[in-house]
Amino acid sequence: DTGVSQDPRHKITKRGQNVTFRCDPISEHNRLYWYRQTLGQGPEFLTYFQNEAQLEKSRLLSDRFSAERPKGSFSTLEIQRTEQGDSAMYLCASSPTGQGWAGELFFGEGSRLTVL
Amino acid sequence: AQTVTQSQPEMSVQEAETVTLSCTYDTSESNYYLFWYKQPPSRQMILVIRQEAYKQQNATENRFSVNFQKAAKSFSLKISDSQLGDTAMYFCAFSDPANAGNMLTFGGGTRLMVKP
Numbered sequence: 001d002t003g004v005s006q007d008p009r010h011k012i013t014k015r016g017q018n019v020t021f022r023c024d025p026i027s028e029h030n031r032l033y034w035y036r037q038t039l040g041q042g043p044e045f046l047t048y049f050q051n052e053a054q055l056e057k058s059r060l061l062s063d064r065f066s067a068e069r070p071k072g073s074f075s076t077l078e079i080q081r082t083e084q085g086d087s088a089m090y091l092c093a094s095s096p097t098g099q100g101w102a103g104e105l106f107f108g109e110g111s112r113l114t115v116l
Numbered sequence: 117a118q119t120v121t122q123s124q125p126e127m128s129v130q131e132a133e134t135v136t137l138s139c140t141y142d143t144s145e146s147n148y149y150l151f152w153y154k155q156p157p158s159r160q161m162i163l164v165i166r167q168e169a170y171k172q173q174n175a176t177e178n179r180f181s182v183n184f185q186k187a188a189k190s191f192s193l194k195i196s197d198s199q200l201g202d203t204a205m206y207f208c209a210f211s212d213p214a215n216a217g218n219m220l221t222f223g224g225g226t227r228l229m230v231k232p
Contacts, residue, residue, distance in 0.1 A: 004160075031217055042120075042207050042222030043161075055217060091161070095218070102168065103149035103211045103218050107161040 002026075004108035006092050012114045013082055020078045021111040025094030032075050033105060034067055035091040036060065043091055049075060050097070082115045089113075118143045120210050122223035129198045130231050136183075137193045137226045139208030145169075149211045150184065151220065152193045156204040164206070167191065198230045 005024045013019050025032045030051050035043035046065070047057045051072035061067075064082075069075040079086055089112050093105040119142045129135035141150070152164040167175045167184050174182050179199075183192045195202055205227050209220040 033217070033219060040225070042122075042209075042224050043220075045219045045221070048217045048219055050217060056219070102166055103213065104151070104163050104166060105220055107153075109160040 004092055004094050004106055006090075006108040006111045008111060009109065010112045010114070012116065014116050015084060016081055018078065018080045019082060019113060020076050021090050021092075021113075023075045023077070023092030023094075023108060025074070025092070026106055027073075029094035029096050029106070030072065031095045031097060032069055033093040033095075034075070034077050035093065037089040037091055037110070038087075046077075046090075079113070082113075084115045087113055087115045118145075118148075118210050118212065118215075118221045120208050120221055120223035122206075122208055122226050124226045125224070126227045126229070128229040128231055129195075131198055131200060133198055134194060134196045135198055135228065137195075137206055137208075137228065139191045139193070139223055141189050141191065141208070141210050141223075143189070143210065143212070145212050145214070147213060149213070149218075150182075150191045151209040151211070152180070152182070152191075153207045153209060153222075154202075154204045155207065155225075156201075159204075161207070165193065195228075200230050200232060202228060203230045204228060 033048040034046040037043040049069040064080045089110040093107045150167045155161045179196045208223040
């Protein structure tokens with residue numbers, strides 16, 4: 001069990017460019033979540049998948065944001081036409097479901113986006 | 117919608133002393149989970165302790181314990197025998213098993229500094 005991994009850990013881009021982040025969840029976890037965390041604040045929910053199905057999207061997820069989990073394993077979060085307000089840490093988390101699970105999410109180290 | 121409030125943006129404590137971090141939440145649900153997560157500087161978020169709302173007994177994990185007051189919607193974290201490694205951001209979080217895949221709603225965090 002290698003934990004949740006995210007790539008890249010840090011991305012610096014110019015306003016207007018597209019960026020993509022990847023998340024590899026813990027292998028047996030069928031739920032995957034994306035959160036955004038700005039400096040000094042708590043994480044805010046963006047979206048989640050159960051297997052390959054995207055089941056919930058926050059109003060924070062504007063049309064410039066898209067997330068996929070094509071085979072129910074890794075996920076990508078793409079931000080198109082980045083704006084300075086997109087600068088944040090993007091956190092990925094995963095979890096199992098079913099009996100015995102008490103609601104804990106397992107987080108990756110995050111991908112920090114800086115938009116110049 | 118559920119909300120989580122942490123009223124102490126920053127706290128400090130001397131090594132080996134005890135500190136209590138406060139958290140209040142708002143929900144109309146009767147069945148839910150509460151969590152405290154720790155986020156060390158530039159490190160991933162890890163679970164410190166969890167509480168199921170249906171359990172009256174307060175959860176404990178080694179030096180960490182909670183005071184769960186369901187009627188008051190209060191969920192404080194007590195850290196005993198504070199250690200330098202406890203220096204981190206601490207986030208209180210709420211999840212409703214019936215909502216959005218059990219996604220977590222976080223408070224704004226409390227920055228804890230343990231001083232030698």
